[in-house]
Amino acid sequence: FWILPFAGALLITSFFVPGGAANSGWTSYPPLSVIATTGQTWWLLGMVALITSSLLGSVNIIVTIVQLRAKGLSFFRMPFLVWAQFVTSFLLLLAFPPLEAAGILQLMDRVAGTSFFLPSGLVVSGMPMANAGGGSPLLWQHLFWFLAHPEVYVLILPAVGIVTEIIVNNTRKPLYGYKTIVYAVLFLGFMSFIVWAHHMFITGMGVTMSNFFQVTTMIISIPSVVILTVLILTLWGASIRFTLPMHFALAFLPMFALGGLTGLPLGLAGSDIYLHDTYYVIGHFHYVVAPGTLFALFAGIYYWYPKASGRMMSRFWGKMHFWLSFLAINGVFFPMLIQGIAGLNRRLADPTFYANGAAIQNLNVLISISAWTLGAAQFIFILNFFLSLKYGKKAGDNPWQATTLEWATPTPPPHGNFLKEPIVYRGPYEYSVPGQSQDFLPQNVEAAKA
Template identity: 50%
Template sequence: MSHSDSFIRKYIFSTDHKIIGIQYILTGLAMALVGGTLAGLIRLQLGWPGLQWPLLGKLMPVGMPSGVMTPEFYMALVTMHGTIMVFFFMSFVLVSGFGNYVVPLQIGARDMAFPLLNMLSYWIGLLGAIVILLSFFVQGGAAAAGWTAYPPLSAVASAMPGSALGQTLWLLAMALFIASFTMSGLNIVATVLSLRAPGMSMMRMPLTVWSYFISAIMGLLAFPPLTAAAIMLLFDRHFDTSFFLPSGLIVAGKLLPNHGGSPLLWQHLFWFLGHPEVYVLILPALGIALDMLPVFSRKPVFGYRLSVYCLMIVAVLSMIVWGHHMFVSGMSPFSGEYFSISTMLITVPMTIIGVNMLGSLWGARITLATPMLFALGIIALFGVGGFGGLFLGNATADMQLHDTYFVVGHFHLMIGGVTLLGTFAGIYYWFPKMFGRQMSEALGKAHFWLTFLPFFTVFFMQHFVGLQGAPRRYYAFTTYEYLNRTHGQNVVISLVAFLLMAGQLVFALNFIWSLVAGRASERNPWHATTLEWETSSPPPHGNFVEIPTVHRWAYEYSVAGEALDYTPQTVPARQVAVTA
């Protein structure tokens, strides 16, 4: 399939899903750099509260006058770190990035269903990212009401500096992000439903595709309620309506005119999105891990159908458990009981997925290549993080743990760690496909250990800081005597966090060096069975010279009596027996 375009049409305003996928990935990685820097500043404050950092004072004279961080700036850092990491890093790279790049290739399509919409989706998403970055530089600084944007902090412009223009820009950026994410989700769903290659039945799709398909449907259903809430919040902020603002609210010595609104209404609408969003991000990471385990263990995935059904059940249950984020909001004990039970229910399919991952390793010839290390890391973090979730999903235990560092540790292991490792697994695995070059294995392995160990240490320790009663979002733990004993732990956490950040330099070096001078990759370097490896690396415009025909599932490894230990999905049954 011949194709010639100008550089700008081909690489900038491209409608090719592969270029758009790479654009998303690179933009998301750049945003991770910002989000990570914010995390560094947060750790600096928590490790050494009140200490002067003259150089930082010069760089950020408003947030850190004379080198000491202000509480308002700290709140903005926490808010923007969460927002950027969840929406503009993880969603960009893992969901929209790999979703764009991998899904059409793995189902044997030439492109996404709506290429123009796809391009529009990226540019609107990029605009959202630019708006959120610009919000640091407006009067009052960036939004500071938390990534959950709870009113009244988010609804009253005079509540704190970040509640002014920064919060409005936060809402604008989120509106752009939601529009972009919706377009991306529509594309993934329509592509999977309509553009599968001949023979690619739904139950022959790789689990990666299943996870993206389900995650996209969840995103499409969960984001609109946040849109509705954001519209109402915008009206509360600028047009004196009272959806979320109660009566008698006095801010900066002034009685607000609002009356009767319910801040809890926002919380319900936010978490109706917020909780499924966790799964929108985690499912693709699990799908990627489930698909990598067979490649590097040379045996079929364990429990394919069960994993598909569990992904579906998780998707359904995730839409009805949002209240477990609000156990201390004064909800009736009966509601709390319901949300506890439904949350516990979700652990059943999640555990089955975890067991299927372990089952895939049973009796296998494991190769510890870099993508496999990250996939194994996902199992570890998924297990430990999930265990913490058992406590938080239980209303009785959550009453004690709510808004402590136990929660921070838990969700970082899950929505932070599982997805981060999934992202890196994906990058190392598909880098040869994207750029036709291999990343350095030595640097990759060093990067894995410099990511996994510090990440686990930081957030595992935070569970224990939380158990000692340390609340999240506090600017410093110097006011209350009972928290003094956490100071040493916070210093250690901060030091390990800096090691984690330094470890990412290894990745940056590997990524850039491999792009420029990496060893040329063969077409199918991992000897994998899925369709993306049946075309050249990088694939041509239109992906395949001829649309492939699929004859089997994606996990045909080590078929008895065959010379090769893998059978691509395109090999007909008359050549190699179909085992599933």
């Protein structure tokens, strides 16, 4: 944890050095990043520190899950959210070290005169670079995207875990295919390490390598489909409770599906050549990590807020926050898909300079209005969050009538969470169990004798 503020301080420092903050984009592609101003050096230092923090946090989570489970809590009795976080931690642990090494190598290129990423014959502003020679900018791309694609699942897997917990609780049914969805996530984590070069089809890679990464990209869509199918089948035929968290969880499903479907053309070299670096890529990516991750985050806050605070958040203002956010976030990202199909490139100072950009400028206006609306809607959430701490309806220990262990603690939880170590008797989703007096059976409660 304490490395995080240090990393943040390094990143903020870059704004106050000569030349300003890092100015080579979020991907930090060389050779631009190697010849950029001093702020780039501070950005790299901050990134290396941030990665170190993430690696230590991942080790902590993995060790906690492996070594500190409650008595009776076998791996296949863990909630799916814990499985999602478990796989996420392994993704961070395995994918971040190559990028950390790449960041250190880029620092060496900037300050030590090396040439890991600088090609021979590099000329900048009419002057040959003295330390350029023998390096490869594509090496950075390989190291960067080896992390950056698993990073997508680092964001989305915990979100899927949160949504799963909420959907199961509000359908009052066991999760359809618990082991199936666990195996799907494990396979997804493995496959995420062998798809990175689909971001690099236009770099001139050979047909053999291109075909390999096209195939792996199509394969990695299968576990995502399995996850969505499991959640939809859990909803099928259920007596759904439309609680506030459930609104956000249900909205997550179609937006995540749209994000996944729009990614398929980008995984095929033929269509990617046209769509690469257009607004279509922005729309696709953010339909996965913005509506998906943000809506899952809000769902989780509304769901676990009563446990953390002892109060319920306002349902009226929560629904207002939901509908404004849902409409606005789709107004931001769906038009980008249309713009990308129309051939509008990203990173243009003035899209109207080009005929295709001028023809769809009205969509940029819609995106801007939607973005401002989306930002304004979050003030409703912020006010609801803080006012509910004092004025919210008091919540009991288990206001959602859930089954997992966190609801077995007092509200708010004491230091160490549990007054005594719980014993787990069953899986995490025992809802509507025949012969029981209520429609849920917590993991830590022995079943009533028939």
